[in-house]
Amino acid sequence: MSKSYKIAVIAGDGIGPEVIDQGIKVLNKIAELDGGFQFDFTHFPWGCEYYTEHGRMMAEDGIEQLKAFDAIYLGAVGFPGVPDHISLWDLLLIIRKSFDQYVNIRPVKLLKGAHSTLADVEREDVDMLFIRENTEGEYSGAGDWLFKGQENEVVLQNAVFSRKGTERIIRYAFETAKKQGRSLTSVSKANALNYSMVFWDQVFEEVSAEYPEVKTSSYLVDAAAMLMITDPKRFEVVVTSNLFGDILTDIGAALAGGIGLAAGANVNPEREFPSMFEPVHGSAPDIAGKGIGNPLASIWSASQMLDHLGHENYGRLVVDSIEELLVRNTALTPDMKGTASTSEVGDEVVSIIAESISAKV
Ligand code: NAD
Ligand code: IPM
Ligand code: MN
Numbered sequence: 001m002s003k004s005y006k007i008a009v010i011a012g013d014g015i016g017p018e019v020i021d022q023g024i025k026v027l028n029k030i031a032e033l034d035g036g037f038q039f040d041f042t043h044f045p046w047g048c049e050y051y052t053e054h055g056r057m058m059a060e061d062g063i064e065q066l067k068a069f070d071a072i073y074l075g076a077v078g079f080p081g082v083p084d085h086i087s088l089w090d091l092l093l094i095i096r097k098s099f100d101q102y103v104n105i106r107p108v109k110l111l112k113g114a115h116s117t118l119a120d121v122e123r124e125d126v127d128m129l130f131i132r133e134n135t136e137g138e139y140s141g142a143g144d145w146l147f148k149g150q151e152n153e154v155v156l157q158n159a160v161f162s163r164k165g166t167e168r169i170i171r172y173a174f175e176t177a178k179k180q181g182r183s184l185t186s187v188s189k190a191n192a193l194n195y196s197m198v199f200w201d202q203v204f205e206e207v208s209a210e211y212p213e214v215k216t217s218s219y220l221v222d223a224a225a226m227l228m229i230t231d232p233k234r235f236e237v238v239v240t241s242n243l244f245g246d247i248l249t250d251i252g253a254a255l256a257g258g259i260g261l262a263a264g265a266n267v268n269p270e271r272e273f274p275s276m277f278e279p280v281h282g283s284a285p286d287i288a289g290k291g292i293g294n295p296l297a298s299i300w301s302a303s304q305m306l307d308h309l310g311h312e313n314y315g316r317l318v319v320d321s322i323e324e325l326l327v328r329n330t331a332l333t334p335d336m337k338g339t340a341s342t343s344e345v346g347d348e349v350v351s352i353i354a355e356s357i358s359a360k361v
Helices: 016-034 048-054 062-066 084-098 163-180 196-208 221-230 242-255 296-308 312-328 342-360
Strands: 003-012 037-043 071-076 103-109 127-133 137-146 154-160 184-188 216-220 237-240 263-267 275-279
Touching: 003 016, 016 037, 016 071, 016 296, 016 312, 016 342, 048 084, 062 084, 071 084, 071 296, 084 137, 084 275, 103 242, 127 163, 127 242, 137 242, 163 184, 163 196, 163 237, 184 196, 184 221, 184 242, 196 216, 216 221, 221 242, 237 242, 263 296, 275 296, 296 312, 296 342, 312 342
Parallel strands: 003 037, 003 071, 071 275, 127 237, 184 216, 184 237
Antiparallel strands: 103 127, 103 263, 137 154, 263 275
């Protein structure tokens, strides 16, 4: 009997279900062509609609239910009508935290055929790998809201940087840079954040001493935001905190073909819990239901799932097929100046995959 991967699908809100369907098509096609494994998808109807009906974003024992899966494939969460801090905290962020998915891997790589918002940029110059801390920092969720609505109202939002949490993400980034033979840049803000980021920089230096072969740089986040645009080739592997990583990877998306192409993996490296694969973008309520959301980010994150499951050859094939689609320029969604629908783009990726596999046999 062939190996079956149990995948939990949380398609979520807005364009989430539309784009996730395309990633599922791609994964199924690969399994079919390989013949040695298959995907067993279980769909969970969690999200804002579920909230409207049940008063919660996921089942009460949702985290428990997800534990048994080999991976989670997520579309997007959030829709007008449900406050964002509720929809995101009670579904997406709680999964990242509960499953200790402390590494958020976001490639910022300009593929052949993709258009950067930068006018004069060589494709090879936009090739970064963001390693974003994903479970603490500015997203600790610790704080308070005192004297709500009164004149003396006070709001506290605390950032939490633990020794363990800071060291492990920085060490993961050094290991990645070492393996890839590339430099590592740390992005922080110790001039203003006089505890958290002073600590971050100190840990970066300490861990750096264990990796003399890795060339390092360190930038303040404001300068890094500017330099990503004016001189992107400086950045290879980049490690940064949760919030800085969130913001900088949207800049990265603009550099590398748009938000419709930006993928991410939320990884628990110890594999104690399932990892989760999702596009960087949100539910795009402005275009939801029109069938024009770009599915390439979701498809790219499916390729990260293939890598994680040990099928790096297929992971690469999926990214190569996205690149081939961009070069052909025959089926692209409107955000990429095309006229194709979400599902036409998915079908085209599937047929490019089938072509290249049959060409190899
Ligand atoms: P967004 O990413 O949903 O949309 C920003 C802009 O990019 C919109 O104009 C949208 O149409 C466009 N866009 C995004 N993805 C696209 C795609 N695949 N194809 C074509 N165009 C695309 O961000 P937002 O508008 O700030 O947030 C909308 C909702 O999504 C909010 O509720 C927010 O909290 C949530 N959100 C969720 C996630 C997630 O689930 N991972 C990520 C970001 C935002
Ligand atoms: C992302 C998103 C999330 C984040 C939101 C929706 C909580 O913007 O994955 O980039 O900030 O991590
Ligand atoms: Mn974001």
